[in-house]
Amino acid sequence: MRLALPDLTLDLRTDRGVFSPGRIDPGTKVLLLGAPPPPRRGHLLDLGCGYGPMALTLAARAPEATVWAVDVNERALELARQNARAAGFADVRVVRPEEVPEDVRFAAIWSNPPVRIGKRALHELLEHWLARLEPDGAAVLVVHKHLGSDSLHRWLAGRGWRVARLSSRLGYRLLEVRPGPPAEDGPGDGGERPAGAGEG
Ligand SMILES: C[S@@+](CC[C@H](N)C(=O)[O-])C[C@H]1O[C@@H](n2cnc3c(N)ncnc32)[C@H](O)[C@@H]1O
Numbered sequence: 178m179r180l181a182l183p184d185l186t187l188d189l190r191t192d193r194g195v196f197s198p199g200r201i202d203p204g205t206k207v208l209l210l211g212a213p214p215p216p217r218r219g220h221l222l223d224l225g226c227g228y229g230p231m232a233l234t235l236a237a238r239a240p241e242a243t244v245w246a247v248d249v250n251e252r253a254l255e256l257a258r259q260n261a262r263a264a265g266f267a268d269v270r271v272v273r274p275e276e277v278p279e280d281v282r283f284a285a286i287w288s289n290p291p292v293r294i295g296k297r298a299l300h301e302l303l304e305h306w307l308a309r310l311e312p313d314g315a316a317v318l319v320v321h322k323h324l325g326s327d328s329l330h331r332w333l334a335g336r337g338w339r340v341a342r343l344s345s346r347l348g349y350r351l352l353e354v355r356p357g358p359p360a361e362d363g364p365g366d367g368g369e370r371p372a373g374a375g376e377g
Pocket of ligand 1: 196197202205224225226227228229230231247248249250253274289290291292294302
């Protein structure tokens with residue numbers, strides 16, 4: 178399938194048995210269109226990469242960075258590797274989660290996280306990887322409001338992360354998560370923008 182964004186076009190192979198094989202997931206598209214530009218250097222992570230649309234967009238937008246793409250689905254990893262090679266991003270590191278060296282810290286994490294694994298598993302997964310952000314790093318997560326985005330926002334803020342809602346489009350909340358205590362002068366649970374900001 179073709180991923181067409183204002184700044185790049187990628188042709189990607191998908192297959193049955195991976196997430197959203199028939200089309201670019203609309204939540205993924207919301208993230209790819211709405212996320213701030215990734216840091217130019219350092220380590221960048223696509224958490225739950227599927228066949229790779231986010232990892233390859235990171236690689237295209239930050240050619241000097243080291244992009245990691247992790248998933249637990251072997252077929253997804255295979256496709257992401259093929260897609261990276263075909264797009265000319267041979268350096269994208271497509272690996273199982275445990276293959277990322279312990280000492281790697283991320284300047285940015287992008288994820289359309291696997292909410293269907295259940296709240297507890299999702300929280301554990303996010304805590305594990307968010308703890309590996311650099312102090313000035315940021316994660317961008319996309320989650321649909323019907324799949325718990327607002328309770329995830331509150332939970333992250335309650336765990337001491339600084340969370341901001343960057344936008345809300347088609348029911349998908351785009352959350353930016355940064356290390357550190359919630360801003361003291363921020364509204365509500367962690368600096369969310371006024372209702373309706375970026376609504377579309
Ligand atoms: C919502 S899909 C997003 C896929 C891809 N990023 C996209 O946008 O099309 C979430 C992905 O997370 C993967 N996943 C599930 N559990 C995981 C885990 N523990 N660690 C890493 N990835 C996981 C799933 O296999 C799936 O590919």
